Amino acid sequence: MNTPALTTLTAVPEGKVISFESIRVACRNCTLMTLCLPLGLAPEDVERLDSIVRRNRPLHRGDFLFQSGDRFRSLFVVKTGSVKTFAQSPEGGEQVLGFHLPGEIIGLDAIDKDAHVCSAKVLETSAVCELPFGRLEELSVTIPSLQHQMYRLLSKEIAHETEMLLLLGKKSAEDRLATFLLSLSQRFRKRGLSPTDFYLSMSRHEIGNYLGLAVETVSRLFTRFHEEGLLKVDRKHIQLTNLDAIEAMVIRAPVEEFRRRIS
Amino acid sequence: MNTPALTTLTAVPEGKVISFESIRVACRNCTLMTLCLPLGLAPEDVERLDSIVRRNRPLHRGDFLFQSGDRFRSLFVVKTGSVKTFAQSPEGGEQVLGFHLPGEIIGLDAIDKDAHVCSAKVLETSAVCELPFGRLEELSVTIPSLQHQMYRLLSKEIAHETEMLLLLGKKSAEDRLATFLLSLSQRFRKRGLSPTDFYLSMSRHEIGNYLGLAVETVSRLFTRFHEEGLLKVDRKHIQLTNLDAIEAMVIRAPVEEFRRRIS
């Protein structure tokens, strides 16, 4: 048997039932082990970690993991499906902060203030592991390799946000969308899924919000990329037909700087 | 005696000598203790932390703490002066990631890859504490409150970058500069310095780069803010003559969203 919940990452239609078994798997049997918190832990330590993990029933589109202002109790790891995080201003304006795929950890920004500073909403039927942070912290006192892994994860998150800053600070709309698609592609690949053929679980509006672009711009860019033969779009189904060109697009981005410097 | 090196945060002219004594102070006597790593530690633990801190000679404008690609060995804490961090593309283009004031920790993004992913350059004569990360990690295994403080610091850094994402993702040039000035003001206040009267240690070019704006735009905005009576500018000397207005400017930023929602 394979693991249907993982391979149908974003393909589970609304309301369909996910195999409950695939959600209850222990860390040691989880296909995400090398992407997740247990990375680098000795088997017996994985068991100890496993013992504090709460595996709740699957969540559905629109469900919240937590909302901004909630007391911080747990970190969450996406197991199947996807989750978006976003900040909201009192008036209702919202800024999408990230889209989270299986193995990615959510809530790290809440440790400092002991309260959530953003909200997390499930984009499609998803299974999520809950890690009560108090227990995790106790555990990491007695497992140095877990502490190290925690530092690494927090650091990785910082480095990742830094990359987003680079993206939003300088690049053109075209670069932003190309970078976004490439990021998804690479993350799908790491999870054993097709890097060139996938479904988007988020709307154009959410993509635009995330990238600091208007919906219309996102839509136009998809059309243009399609016309240029970079990809095929059908609604939420994306096929990257020229991944190399998309990569090249992202890499040669800082050229304007270069041109300025040599002149 | 007061601590001249702190009170002259950005006012030490190039080449002038900083009191060496003020640099060598132990953590327990450091005015930054409540802003820095020792926060929340028992006195004996502060001593243990103190014992691994390396206090090097002051650095001067243009000196590097580290460069992108360097092996990661230590975290750094600004003690006096200021430091900028930036990412650079191979061609020479650069994106300023942050300006760091006394008590702020630099290098947290390097833990994951065990290599620096950005560079840190001193903006003015500055004293910096070096924290060898291996030692720090060992220590944090035996001092749970230090481990907790590390988690908090890492988390705070994530939350801070999230705020920058919000800024760069949505807001107008005006909002960006206002937010930047307000951030500086608040950070100076926390350090016991004037929140309304300070020197900028970074150039207009660096501010623009940081905020995703052209130098010319930054310059024009300073002129406009001056005309509107929000501040006085003389070269690098800034006086915020209407802090309330600047705060209001930042807070009422998401109004466009609101307008859209009710229509």
Place this chain on the structure above:
DNA sequence: AGTTTCATTTGACCCGGATCAAGTAAATCC
């Protein structure tokens, strides 16, 4: 099946801020 609702696409227009181009003022160098 037909209606409502919401998401996406497409077109027309406009504006904020980038870019280009001087000019001015400090700081650094002889």
Place this chain on the structure above:
DNA sequence: GGATTTACTTGATCCGGGTCAAATGAAACT
């Protein structure tokens, strides 16, 4: 002290992408 370099300011122009408006298409509702 004068020359050179670098930083900053100001003005003119242009364009990428936002905004507005409308059409089209999917999906949910009755």
